[in-house]
Amino acid sequence: MTEGVLIHKKADAGEIAGEIKEVTLIPKKEIDIKLEADVITPDSFAGKSAEEIGMLSIWQGPKTYPLSDFFEVIGNGGSSADETQIRIKGDATRVKRIGEGMSAGKIEIEGSAGMHVGTGMKGGEIVVYGDVDSWAGMEMLGGLLHIKGNAGDHVGCAYRGKWHGMKGGRIMIEGSARHQLGGGMDGGEILVEGKVESFCGIRQNGGLIVVNGGALRGVGAEMAGGTIVIGGKIERFAPGFEFVSMENKVTSGEVELIGEFKKFTGDYAISKRAKGALYVSADANPEL
Template sequence: MTEGALIYKKIDAGKTAGQMEEVTLIPKKAIDIKLEADVITPDSFAGKTAGEIGMLSVWQGPETYPLSDFFEVMGNAGSSAAETLIRIKGDAMRVKRIGECMSAGKIEIEGSAGMHVGTGMKGGEIIVYGDADSWAGMEMLGGLLHIKGNAGDHVGCAYRGKWHGMKGGRIVIEGSARHQLGGGMDGGEILVEGNVEGFCGIRQNGGLIVVKGDALRGVGAEMAGGTIVVGGKIQRFAPGFEFVSMENRVTSGDVELIGDFKKFTGDYAISKRAKGALYVSIDANPEL
């Protein structure tokens, strides 16, 4: 990809965060069997003292344990989710479902996050300063999930056996992501600064996916709607797309992308009524 080939601009409303009370979680020990910790949300912590937060239950295998068995809990939560900041000071790659269905507030993970971080998220903000395991932002509805490192498979995806994935909100990945990013996506926005692997945007119905780097194969396979923009090279282009035009600007909601693109529509291999839009860098894909 040529440096600066794709310019991404987003118009922000400029929100000012209110005063937040901080709860700090510090891992006590290495975790062997992964934890199911959907209680780690501002919604669950709101109105509770550090002692009460420590008594919240998490699953490890077939048993439940208090959160305080695994984390030192410091600080009391705010009176509402919106007034609560949770800071995890350490790696949480073996802690699943952090921020699940949260509606407001903020979570900062000073390390990596386990599977399903931000699943079903409705609002608020999660910042992961390391990597995120698979299923990050699954079926997300609102809010911001910001991953500073890399992400695994199925970001913003629909769960197994379902057709509809992310419906709203925004996911930003500063590194790269793996397979099936945005699968079944109905709305919202995903931005990947690096590369993606196979089947990015598979079965996409709406929303916007922007990949600044390269894509392996199957981009937009079975998509019926929505927009995908790839600033790098697509190694194996899906056959069900038809060339429409040359473009130098893509707009979607409050996002503007500037570059030299070939616009395709599809995936006509699935439906002749498909309305998906795929924009591909001209410089990185001269053979298309």
């Protein structure tokens, strides 16, 4: 098994001048049709009172409603996104797009989050105590998305139809994730404590994916660049990779991992010029 030495850079390294204000959202009722709640960001809460925040409108199906129809809002926003912290006290499984495009500040979700949490986020931090639905951190540009539970499909992936996903920032998952994690990823880091399913790093162009556990199949399929590290067993190894060497260390950006790895490059199934690097645990994959 790998012993990861992860150097955690504080996401909010810059000096914050003002006072940090916390806005608490408490779910009021069961949500039937899922909410499109891209207004739940420090950016849109900043400079607003609790009452004004409650007036922000969110889509549910074909209609818009004020945020206060679904959440009790306590506390005012800070004077900038940087100085605004949002705490969702409860379950947000049926709330989509929390933190979409946020540039700074922090969101803590004390339950699970719906689809598209942290999509396109540019900075700041999101912590989810529970699980997240699919598309977490889709096309993320910067900041930190920390998921304490499990994640669904398409973490840090590109939107349907294109192959340029996450470009920067970091996604940490303490549990496991499902299919197509990091699809089309161009940069940044995704770290998974548990395991992943199919096509992790499909069409990856850059950046780093580290999975401590195993993977089902198709790891790095059609990847052209970037690095993938798999600490567990890959059930079905993609055919387009070539063995390069044995390594006892993987270094990528600020991350250094110690362990016995077999290094492969590829995926040569389509392009002969591919530059993807795939490290797999030597112990867990003796047949490779």
